[in-house]
Amino acid sequence: MGTNGKMIRRSDLGFWQKIYLPEIVKGLGLTIAQMFKPKITVQFPDERFKPEPSFRGRPVLVEENGVERCVACGLCARVCPALAIEVQASETPLEKERFPVKFEINMVRCIFCGFCEEVCPEEAIIMSNEYLLAFSSQQEALFGKDKLLKPASQMQDRLDWLRAHR
């Protein structure tokens, strides 16, 4: 019932449109019809919205064979516009030679921009689909390695999506 972008002038209107009432009745019919359409509301605490793989939730570290992929190059800490990441590197006998002894993301600072994911050469930090992030203190919002590590198997959706779109 829209005008399809055409400009409507008063002189174009017919008699019935000019007296306005039939058009109002049409409009009322439209609104009443809307009332019986399915609702889009997600009733939050009872129902949860399941994000698509393209969703940028909190960043997590990918864990493979019990260790993180991260090589502690520090690129993510460098690129993070919110200065939310802190990485401290150390050496490891594994093939990757370096690993982060400390990897901390301050979730109060993070703006979910996804730059860390984009810059990481090892695909070690990626955005998850978790969005329930409420804290009662600043301390609670400091996510160390214990909270950041996620097995690659759980993150397969996002990894596949990244492969397909980058």
Add this chain to the structure above:
Amino acid sequence: MDHIDILITLAKIVAAFAFLILGAAMTVLLERRVSAFIQNRIGPNRVGPGGLIQPFADVAKLVMKEDIVPRSANRFIHDMAPMISIGVALSTFAIVPFGNGIDIFGRHVKLMIADVNIGMLYLLALTSVGVYGITLAGWSSNNKYSLLGGLRSSAQLISYELSMGLSLIGVLMIAGTLRLDEIVLRQTQYIGGILPKWNIFLQPLGFITFVIASFAETNRLPFDLPEAEPELVGGYHTEYSGMKFGLFFLAEYANMITSSAIITTLFLGGWDVPYIEGLGLAPLTLALVQVGGFLVKVALVVLFYIIVRWTIPRFRYDQLMNLGWKVMLPLAIANALGTGLVLLLIA
């Protein structure tokens, strides 16, 4: 008048006002749910079953809020304005007949609070007083947005009051009386034995003009210019907070119910339920069914008010004035003259 008469009147007052206040609360909820449904949402459904307690929670919240009055406001008038608004809504409701009279305790009780013999005039007079609530609120707040809202409302209400009064002339001529209960009684017959003789069928033009004028009188969209949020912040109630704002809010919805009740009484046959006399019900049951019929009609008109609000955009100020003076007024006059002519020819 003895004690029992006084008691009966008191009971009627309590019942009618409780109905109006509870009804207003429920209308607020209805409006929120219906608007949500129109926008494919669900609306408030958490407090109580289906959100039924929501309006009471809102009132509890408003009562506990601080009452802020601007320093340069006229305190007395600022306090009085919401009372005028709600008072007018309540006192207009006093003349609406709920149902046909019932015989109880050996006396005939009319189901209306005040049996005013100039009902229609009383109605028109009170709606004019209603302007004061809004205009004074706007003026006493000492805020330019409020003042503009108040000015708009007085201009709007004065323009539409004319067509409202004139569109009632047709009804008046057909009924030949100003008493609202008589007007309803006249509508209980049938045209040609089939169609109920409701004034909406006899006076379609008068009905349309009266409904449009009622929308303007109750400041509902598309005529809510006095509180046009995008232009005037909150209009006349910008400077109101706490329960004084709540009173304006309540008054808006109480006014809506009152004017729905008036529309029902004057044009939709009031408490008349067509074809019911064929069922041969006992007098008391009949009266109750008629009261029920009246309530259903009022609820439907209220629903219509709500759906219109969520359908039509607001008029521009010049369009509002054009419609009022150049369309509604001539139509109402033509309707009055035409009705007079037809009645003269029939007689």
